Amino acid sequence: MKISIIGAGIGGLTTAISLRKFRPDIQLEIFESSLELKAAGAGLALGANAVMAFEQLGVKDEVLAVSNVLEMFQILDATGRVITKSDNLAINRNLQTISNFAVHRADLQTVLLAQIPQIPVHLNKKVWDFRQEGGGVQIRFADGSQHQTDFVIATDGIHSIFRQMLLPQSKIRFAGYTCWRGVTDMQPADFQANKATETWAAGKRFGIVPLPNGRIYWFACLNADKQKGERFAAFGKRELQQIFGDLHAPIAEIISMTDAERIIWNDIIDFPPIKRFAFDRVLLLGDAAHATTPNMGQGACQAIEGAVILGKTLAKISEPAEAFQAFERKRLKRTALIVNRSWTLGKLAQMDNPLAIGLRNFVFRMMPDSMNERQVKALLDVEF
Numbered sequence: 282m283k284i285s286i287i288g289a290g291i292g293g294l295t296t297a298i299s300l301r302k303f304r305p306d307i308q309l310e311i312f313e314s315s316l317e318l319k320a321a322g323a324g325l326a327l328g329a330n331a332v333m334a335f336e337q338l339g340v341k342d343e344v345l346a347v348s349n350v351l352e353m354f355q356i357l358d359a360t361g362r363v364i365t366k367s368d369n370l371a372i373n374r375n376l377q378t379i380s381n382f383a384v385h386r387a388d389l390q391t392v393l394l395a396q397i398p399q400i401p402v403h404l405n406k407k408v409w410d411f412r413q414e415g416g417g418v419q420i421r422f423a424d425g426s427q428h429q430t431d432f433v434i435a436t437d438g439i440h441s442i443f444r445q446m447l448l449p450q451s452k453i454r455f456a457g458y459t460c461w462r463g464v465t466d467m468q469p470a471d472f473q474a475n476k477a478t479e480t481w482a483a484g485k486r487f488g489i490v491p492l493p494n495g496r497i498y499w500f501a502c503l504n505a506d507k508q509k510g511e512r513f514a515a516f517g518k519r520e521l522q523q524i525f526g527d528l529h530a531p532i533a534e535i536i537s538m539t540d541a542e543r544i545i546w547n548d549i550i551d552f553p554p555i556k557r558f559a560f561d562r563v564l565l566l567g568d569a570a571h572a573t574t575p576n577m578g579q580g581a582c583q584a585i586e587g588a589v590i591l592g593k594t595l596a597k598i599s600e601p602a603e604a605f606q607a608f609e610r611k612r613l614k615r616t617a618l619i620v621n622r623s624w625t626l627g628k629l630a631q632m633d634n635p636l637a638i639g640l641r642n643f644v645f646r647m648m649p650d651s652m653n654e655r656q657v658k659a660l661l662d663v664e665f
Contacts, residue, residue: 282307284601285420285430287443289313289402291325291386292567292584293436294393297400298338299592307595309400312420312428314407314437318394323464323545324385324498326351326477326490326578327585329378330660334582334589337665340396347388349493351381352475358642359482361529365645367653380657381578383477383490383498385464408442411563418562432601433563434591436584439550441569447560456549456574456624458486458631459505459513461521463539465497469531472497480528481642484633487525487532499535500575501525502549504631513548517541549574551624554617559605566591571616576626579619582660587612589665615663 284300286293289311297309327348335341355366372380394402407423411433420428435443444451468474474491484504492498501521505513518541526533551572558565567584591608598604632638 282432282601283430284309284432284434285418285428286311286434286436287408287420288436288438288567288569289315289318290436290438290567290584291389291393291581292569292588293434294390294397295334295338295585295588296434296436296566296591298340298393298396299588300595301397301400302338303592303596310430311400311402312406312408312422313402313404314423316405318390318402318404323462323543324383324490324492325389325581326381326383328578328582328660329376329380329657330579330663331582331585332379332382333661333663334585334665337589337593338396340392343392343395344384344389345379345382347392347493348382348384349474349491350379351383351477351491353473353477354381355476355478356645357478357480357529359480359528361480363646364481364642365648368650371650372654372657375654376657376661378657378661381477383492385492385496385498388493408437411443411446413560413562431562432605435563435565435569436567437569439552439568439572441565443563444555444565444569447563447565448555448557451552451555453550453552455507456551456627457504458502458627459546459548460503460575461501461516461544461546463499463536463544464492465499465535465538466495466540467538468495468497469534469538472531479630480532481630481632481638482528483635483638484631485525486630487528489532489535497535499539501536502631504633505548514546516546517544549627551620554613554620556613557609558612559602559609561602561605564591564605564608570612571620573616573620573623574627576623576630577619579623579660583616583619586663586665587616590663593665611664 356364410421480487486502488500490498
């Protein structure tokens with residue numbers, strides 16, 4: 282039996298590891314559209330459910346070895362005053378877990394690839410078209426080549442050609458804000474390398490996530506009235522300093538110490554939850570099935586989580602088409618909840634009305650610390 286995985290991102294590689302572990306009888310191949318395996322997006326902040334998933338696959342220690350376990354997360358206002366905080370150390374102790382850690386995408390990708398050296402990864406294979414016919418799936422690539430397989434797991438991201446063809450009514454939606462991301466190779470003096478922060482100002486936000494080896498991953502979000510504002514694509518350090526440099530230290534310094542060529546830009550988008558992931562011999566997984574805005578740090582986590590659940594489902598149900606249906610039943614409700622919560626949190630974080638901001642900050646400051654622990658518990662409430 283042959284299963285082809287489309288996409289060699291975090292979701293695709295984790296899926297390959299999971300299937301190799303739980304269904305070693307299946308012949309696997311991975312097809313990636315890029316010319317090289319290049320990790321976009323700079324950094325990731327991952328949660329307790331990702332730790333659980335990697336533990337199920339036996340790679341938790343390898344992943345954590347290239348990660349930075351975060352002891353504290355704070356949301357700050359424009360002046361640096363704390364709006365709310367999460368004591369990750371206390372949560373980790375109480376729940377016997379690691380609730381929040383940061384990793385560079387390239388480092389995580391390297392670890393995942395090292396687990397599956399025997400699985401072919403074909404590059405420059407952008408899917409152009411596919412057909413389910415007879416007892417398999419015929420895939421046609423943009424380079425003119427074709428591939429016949431028994432089943433497809435589509436982990437080809439938010440712009441998945443498989444979702445577009447199978448669910449043409451599923452449309453991308455713009456979240457109302459745009460984003461720049463960067464990585465520094467150094468940290469400011471007296472920088473706390475175990476604490477991540479988000480600064481919520483009027484209509485803009487700046488996140489600081491310490492990575493291992495003295496690096497920082499940062500992101501800067503700005504409200505925008507329409508998608509694909511080409512003027513944003515041309516913004517460099519000078520423009521970002523003008524927009525975000527009035528926020529508290531060390532935000533301006535972090536922007537200034539970032540190499541210009543390591544700053545990337547994109548609009549923040551997702552799509553409303555869909556009703557199906559399984560389509561006979563094709564399964565949507567990860568962002569192809571449930572892309573989410575990055576406000577909860579759960580985009581990659583849900584792909585990782587789903588990869589493990591799929592592997593274990595295939596271990597129980599030998600026929601993939603039936604396993605795909607069972608996987609869908611397990612995943613639809615949870616992933617829809619994450620997508621909708623992340624969308625709402627983004628709207629709260631990007632508020633630009635001063636009165637609404639004041640009320641939001643007041644309410645957040647009143648929230649008990651136990652709420653953060655309950656949120657981690659909810660993420661851990663997953664049946665692998």
